[in-house]
Amino acid sequence: MGTLSEILKEQWQWRKQILSLGLFDLKKTSAGAVLGPLWFFAKPAVYILVFWFALEVGLRSADQTGSDVPYILWLMGGLIPWFYIQEILGTGINVFKRYSYLVTKIKFPLAGIPTIFSISTFVVQLGLVVALLVVYFLCGLPLDLYLLQLPVALVLMFVFFNMFSLVTSLLSAISKDFMNLMKTLSTPLFWLSGIIFNVFNLGIPVIELILMLNPITFIVTMYRCAVYDKMWIWDKPEAIIGFVVVFVVTLLVTLVIYRRTHEEVADVL
Template structure:
């Protein structure tokens, strides 16, 4: 990846940044603001990291992945590489880095003495599902960004609000108990919220990610809508993107 090129530690820097990010948030929330609850059935730090690590992958796909054709425009114009292949290769390289962070997560999980059970089998399944969905998202949005740079800027602008509003730093159940049930209903269609919740269900709450039929059904609807949109956009614009770039 470009951001690791020329550095002495190379790809290690791709993991260093999120690790520093995790430590800072842990210190600010659990130590500074006392956000962790002593009555919880699991350590707050494990809960926090279980949401942050998948977010790092999704954040990259939402910002850089949605503009990947501009980033690697030479592959489009000179090599004539398939547009979908560019998105897929970027998605895969980003997922590999994220897999290293998941290994670190399991080390933290074991260090806290949490149980190894059947629910953990969901983690690799969810990683594969996350890869498929966000690869489709990248193929869809990167072509729209290729046609319009404004669309790419919009995706980058929405990345930070998505982080704060998707339940990464707070439990989504708080919305319902605080009288914001309408917001909780909207979040049912947020794929970021789905994956963050699903990983936390597997690691902390010991639930299957399909146990909530409404939440899972909403994700399936978003998945299908993204797939259909990707196919339609690819058919109409994949030949025009290289001319615009």
């Protein structure tokens, strides 16, 4: 608990600097481009359109959903959170090298560095969620209480994957093999996380339960419960149980690894 208290205390004391650096990182990424921030949304838009054409037009996947709600909403509910998670699984697992000057030259709290990148990526995610809601209302769907699950999903996603970024960045700083392993797992996680298929339609309870231990699947399920399935996430208790178990285990692992390795990172870099 002492380690957790230390991390939270540092995050709070340095909150203004962390937020400023996160927004600055976002501005720096779009600097020099004529269209500026629009490029943050160009790649996701292309991905969504390509997947929509391949799955709905090409493979007729929409016919398998049994719903009158446009298939594009189901697809966006899976792909939009993935764009944030993909950044965490890519750059987010190696943030100490990305911001090495904060580690080696400035006395900046180590636990706050992953939050910088998480914030800059999260701002883009918020813009994508707004786009999702625009499509949602253009499809003629109503403003209802189920949509309240979106902000809850956003908070849970940010907290969990910010924690995930911290522990993986610590391990990546010490072991390059671990970083390569995580990058290798990025593509399998996409195909095994229920992003482009419905986990609950597999008809194999054991596999469904295993997939529910994947936090990506949980977040995607929450997005779709809000905008497509029109149900509450607690109607799928196995999803909540799986996420809670993984969250607690990840938290404990993060605290242990942080306590044992955070003083070595500066020397390694």
